[in-house]
Amino acid sequence: MEFGPHLMLALLEGAVTSAVLALTAMGLSLVFGVMRVVNVAHGAFFMLGAVAAWWIADLVGAHPALGFAAALLAAPLLVGAGAMLADRLILAPVGYDPERTIVATIGLMYVIEQTVLMGFGPDARPVAPPFDARIALPWVERTAEGLALYWPWGLSITAYKLFVIAAAAAILAGLWALMTRTGAGLVMRATQQDRDMARAFGVPVSRVFARVFGLGAALAAMGAVLVVPIQQAHYLMGGDPLLLSFIVVIIGGLGSLPGTVVAALLIGMTDGIVSVFLSPTLAKIVATLAVALVLVFRPQGLMGRARA
Amino acid sequence: MIDARRSLLLHGGIVACLALLAATLPAYHAGNLTRILVLAVYAMGYNLLFGYTGLLSLGHALFFAAGMYGFGLSAALGGLSAGAALLAGVAAAALVAGLTGALALRTRDVAFMIVTLMFAQAGYLTILYFGTWTRGDEGFVLPAAARRLAGFDLRGDGARLVAALTLFSACFLATAALTGSRLGRTLIAIRENEDRARMLGYDTARLKLVAVVLSGTLSGLAGAAYAMLFGYVGASFATVQYSILPLLWVLLGGAGTTVGPLIGVALVFYLIDWSSRVTDAYMLVAGVALIGLTLFAPQGVAGLIRRKAAPWLP
Numbered sequence: 084m085e086f087g088p089h090l091m092l093a094l095l096e097g098a099v100t101s102a103v104l105a106l107t108a109m110g111l112s113l114v115f116g117v118m119r120v121v122n123v124a125h126g127a128f129f130m131l132g133a134v135a136a137w138w139i140a141d142l143v144g145a146h147p148a149l150g151f152a153a154a155l156l157a158a159p160l161l162v163g164a165g166a167m168l169a170d171r172l173i174l175a176p177v178g179y180d181p182e183r184t185i186v187a188t189i190g191l192m193y194v195i196e197q198t199v200l201m202g203f204g205p206d207a208r209p210v211a212p213p214f215d216a217r218i219a220l221p222w223v224e225r226t227a228e229g230l231a232l233y234w235p236w237g238l239s240i241t242a243y244k245l246f247v248i249a250a251a252a253a254i255l256a257g258l259w260a261l262m263t264r265t266g267a268g269l270v271m272r273a274t275q276q277d278r279d280m281a282r283a284f285g286v287p288v289s290r291v292f293a294r295v296f297g298l299g300a301a302l303a304a305m306g307a308v309l310v311v312p313i314q315q316a317h318y319l320m321g322g323d324p325l326l327l328s329f330i331v332v333i334i335g336g337l338g339s340l341p342g343t344v345v346a347a348l349l350i351g352m353t354d355g356i357v358s359v360f361l362s363p364t365l366a367k368i369v370a371t372l373a374v375a376l377v378l379v380f381r382p383q384g385l386m387g388r389a390r391a
Numbered sequence: 392m393i394d395a396r397r398s399l400l401l402h403g404g405i406v407a408c409l410a411l412l413a414a415t416l417p418a419y420h421a422g423n424l425t426r427i428l429v430l431a432v433y434a435m436g437y438n439l440l441f442g443y444t445g446l447l448s449l450g451h452a453l454f455f456a457a458g459m460y461g462f463g464l465s466a467a468l469g470g471l472s473a474g475a476a477l478l479a480g481v482a483a484a485a486l487v488a489g490l491t492g493a494l495a496l497r498t499r500d501v502a503f504m505i506v507t508l509m510f511a512q513a514g515y516l517t518i519l520y521f522g523t524w525t526r527g528d529e530g531f532v533l534p535a536a537a538r539r540l541a542g543f544d545l546r547g548d549g550a551r552l553v554a555a556l557t558l559f560s561a562c563f564l565a566t567a568a569l570t571g572s573r574l575g576r577t578l579i580a581i582r583e584n585e586d587r588a589r590m591l592g593y594d595t596a597r598l599k600l601v602a603v604v605l606s607g608t609l610s611g612l613a614g615a616a617y618a619m620l621f622g623y624v625g626a627s628f629a630t631v632q633y634s635i636l637p638l639l640w641v642l643l644g645g646a647g648t649t650v651g652p653l654i655g656v657a658l659v660f661y662l663i664d665w666s667s668r669v670t671d672a673y674m675l676v677a678g679v680a681l682i683g684l685t686l687f688a689p690q691g692v693a694g695l696i697r698r699k700a701a702p703w704l705p
Contacts, residue, residue, distance in 0.1 A: 378498055
């Protein structure tokens with residue numbers, strides 16, 4: 084293959100990574116923005132979504148598409164409900180104190196991971212994709228009659244991966260509509276700006292917190308359900324999404340939702356391309372150090388505005 | 392000055408009790424005691440920063456590993472004797488603590504926690520990246536020469552326990568003296584109210600850096616000693632888990648108390664030992680303990696004793 088088709092394939096794979104990352108990081112960003120809570124258990128919620136997807140697809144048993152559809156609907160609901168319960172039982176009693184919630188969510192992460200290890204076991208398990216068509220991709224070529232399309236051999240992508248990109252975009256659009264066009268979103272944004280003032284205006288802040296925490300976990304679970312037909316479900320799969328989400332949320336500006344999407348695209352796209360030039364380990368070292376230095380020297384994020 | 396005499400009696404008494412335990416415990420528990428004592432040095436290093444200065448780091452595995460690899464690499468590749476390698480390990484940890492501390496202390500609260508976490512993660516990945524020398528996750532076993540200190544062969548169980556007890560007692564008494572000193576009291580003042588301490592004329596930025604370096608150096612000493620006594624160096628000691636464990640030990644034992652780290656390490660060690668016999672998911676205990684402590688007992692065991700029975704507890 085020539086360079087052009089190669090690049091298009093790399094960009095498409097990058098877009099799949101970005102799509103899943105954007106969903107997961109959006110959950111983390113939303114929780115931090117509204118509640119000022121750094122949820123270390125976010126990766127565990129992601130993993131829980133993937134394991135729930137496997138479990139539901141296995142339970143439904145019929146055609147893979149049916150099991151997958153059921154999982155895409157039910158797994159985020161289950162994980163979100165679990166997260167709301169955790170908010171009531173753990174986060175609310177410590178009064179959302181930033182340091183104590185970090186320690187508590189570290190504990191929650193271990194509890195979720197180890198409980199899954201006991202119930203689900205240490206093996207990685209696959210979920211069948213709902214459809215497994217491959218789509219051949221065209222490329223332009225200069226012929227005697229001018230430009231013409233042709234289909235280079237080996238230039239193709241599974242239809243499922245395109246579906247992941249479309250589904251993530253749809254979910255993000257839905258989230259944007261929820262935040263900007265509905266009463267529930269208005270209440271969330273009011274709480275984010277000034278929780279005391281929101282409370283004074285009759286906003287039930289503690290109920291908003293529970294919902295936001297549930298929604299954040301559900302977004303991670305949706306990302307996981309989408310990724311699980313590509314990558315298998317495993318009880319330790321939450322580590323990388325957690326780290327990458329942290330990177331995205333910090334680069335995009337803590338709590339800034341548009342910044343999060345832009346940063347997810349940036350990180351997801353560059354991840355594959357950087358790995359071509361550097362070893363994956365070196366790329367990760369550079370990324371973690373870059374994040375630490377961004378926090379040290381530009382705590383509002385690369386795209387965020389300084390807080391007054 | 393009654394409190395000072397009580398404190399001396401308490402710390403001397405604990406060291407004497409440990410010596411008695413070391414002499415009488417059956418082999419299995421004596422082996423555990425050796426590990427507990429070395430890890431308690433790590434916990435005391437962590438407590439210096441978290442318990443006394445009020446800075447919550449999520450990246451102390453970086454300092455523990457710096458000491459461990461400083462010792463291990465200089466002994467195995469550089470051919471240094473155990474004593475010189477021990478110094479190299481401690482120097483490596485102090486250097487790493489000084490560098491990362493100077494950067495991380497520009498942030499505070501949650502950002503400080505994330506920055507330390509990221510630095511530790513970068514450190515772990517660096518160990519993996521230089522796998523040619525560090526042997527990555529697999530780690531390497533130290534040569535016999537690196538395990539002879541001042542004529543004692545530390546491969547024997549007895550000598551190892553004596554060495555661990557000596558190291559622990561020295562660090563234990565030193566931290567007890569430090570917390571009663573001017574520096575220790577100033578660090579506590581920073582923990583209680585940093586703005587007020589600064590207004591009173593203390594250079595809090597410099598003092599916090601001193602606390603990070605002291606804490607990192609002590610953690611590094613524990614890492615180097617661990618490598619020397621147990622003869623193994625591996626990247627698993629640089630993972631996030633080894634940053635979370637000291638937090639758990641200190642929280643459980645009692646942050647900001649001199650005896651807390653020892654209590655916490657001993658309790659967690661036996662809890663994990665017991666639960667790993669029942670299930671593979673032994674870290675479940677750590678998770679439940681972290682949540683329970685945050686919710687119900689943020690002061691830990693020694694903190695409760697201090698509040699209920701002995702308000703003078705240092």
